[in-house]
Amino acid sequence: VGQLTSKSKKVLILGDMYELGEQSEALHESVADAIDEKIDAVFTIGNHSERISKAVSQNSPNIETSHFKDKKALCHHVRPMLTSETVVLVKASRGMKLEELLEDLTD
Known part of the structure; x- marks a missing residue:
């Protein structure tokens, strides 16, 4: 995503990764290491993915980050x-x- 044209706004919407066992926390946090300043915004949804948005906020404060508890709130934030x-x-x-989120965003 970061390699796309510079005039494009780049948004990541990331949710939980299931079935990771004992490594779930560490693996969710490690996702933030792959996100660089070429990304404009990272929005997360789910129980475990909040670790991603927190880590991105710490690693890259110029990237807009938010965590959402439900798809409706996330859609309301992203649509504009x-x-x-x-x-x-x-x-x-x-x-x-x-x-389901994609369907709501494209309606």
Whole structure:
């Protein structure tokens, strides 16, 4: 995502990664290490993914970060950011059902 054209606004929406066992906390936090300043915003949803947004906030304070408890609030926050220049990457375990969020954002 960071390699896309500089005029594109780059937004990551990240949810929980399931079935990670004892390493869940560390693996969620490690996601932040792969996010650099070429990303404009990181929004997380779920119980474990809050660790990602907290780590991004600490590592890269210039990146907008927020954590949401539900899809409706996340959609309400993200929708005004969407333009023809916005690139959104959505990634989470399949069980998070984030395709519902995509449907709401594209309606």
